Amino acid sequence: MKYFTKTLKILAVILICGACMLPFFILLILSLNTPKRIFYEGNMFVPDFYFHNYIDAWVQSQIGTAIINSAVITIVSLLIILACSGMAGYAIARFGGRFNNMVFGIFLCCMMIPGIINTVPLYTLMRKIHAINTLWGMALVCASLALPAATFIFTGFVKSLPRDIEEAAIIDGCTWFSAFWRVTFPLLKPCISAVIILNGFGIWNNYAQAVFFLQDRSKQNIPQAISIFFQQFAGAKWNLMAATAVIAVIPVVAAFLFLQKQLMKGLTAGALKG
């Protein structure tokens, strides 16, 4: 009986994993078919291994530019998030005071508001400051959406560290400000990786804001480029569409494999603190 339930469980795990991988396999197969092959003629599990699709897709979809744009947006906004919310979390946890507590209260209230709520008025603001179709504008928008949750995580983490570490640094001649950057910030590593993981993929994949703020073809991020490229073909040229999707997915999967260990740790650290 015990043996039976165990095999049943393992079978369930295999089935679930299979269901999770299936779309990716099919995407790969599709991306390797020749343009002439109509969808799944013949044996649909055996592609034509027509790698030329990838070159065509790369050239026609301008996905290369989009990948660079997405990377710039993601890195810049992560740096802003880490610097701003790290400092804010430190100030809130260590000094308190009316202003710091007010900032914390506001962030706590706004943490539950999804970005779509204020995107339209934000669009008019962005037009006024000429931030539409700029990477820095998009990076600032993404960063501002992530600030409350990140600050919340940092505050919790700094509180769990003893005050002595900064006091020791201050006796050695640091100010409270430099003590943060020299002593506390390096100790926040688990928290930093949690914030990067919780926000990085979301910013990389952002579409709901990109559709408003990145309309220029040279400034598109990945989802925006994919959506426009796919709408052009509207159902035809599946081989090129699939190849583009594979190219777009590769960086994320690579980052995921690279970060997987920290990812599980970071997610749980971030989630249970929050």
Next chain:
Amino acid sequence: MIKAKKTGLHTFMAVPAFLLFALFFIYPLTRGIQMSLTDWDGLSPAKFIGFRNFIDFFSDERAISDIKTTVLFALCSAPLLNIVGLIYALLMNAEFKGKGLARGIIYLPAVISPLIMGYIWYFLLQPGRGFLFHALDLVGMSSLLGNWMGKYSSAMMVLIIVNVWQYAGMTMVIYLAGLQSIPEELYESAKIDGAGSWQIFRYVTIPLLMPSIRINIVTNIIGSLSVFDIVMSLTGGGPGYSTETLSIYIMRMCYGSKTGYSTAVALILFVIILVPVAVSMRMTRSKD
């Protein structure tokens, strides 16, 4: 203990975060409330029209159908995500070979852009041409899928299934963290007291899992009520406007030069999200 001096650089450390947030979030939010009371089209001067936008919204059939779609999507998607995620977590909490790999595979879809994921599923499910359609055709069951895109009920079902498929891994990871923080002794002492496995689950696991349940419910409610990407790529709101959600409606109205109106819709969506979040926060408050 060294007291921090009243002034110095450190007193201003929360300022950058606050300024950035005030400019890009709070200011637009307050502007949005003002704009929602005008007929602004994005270009010409705005005229104050009171609550006309809100009245228009509730008398627009398309808008009412969008509310229904959004709420129905969330009502199915959020509980299903929690249940499936919890089942996955209970399965994955056991010790077996390749546990890490399996967890990784299940989590993988959650890091892919939901827009791209929607297109990938479209390749699989497209009526008459998709992969699953052909696979079912081989065994003579293609009628099972039929023209799902032509009907509201089946299009909604596909949207919900794809959403649950993509994000169950995310819910699972948070439940796993919760499960692993429950000390083994509690299970053992419950067993000694003669509790069955259902009783242990009900009276030990669930109460101690409350923090994880709370996070998952709240994030899933917010996520599914503001769903955007996956609907855009999978059905584009069709057939007609029947599976259009409120966030897509906001975007389309904004592009349709109804800027004032779309901010009013955004405020309505805000209330629709706020109420269930507040209720579920109250209900899952840990009683200690």
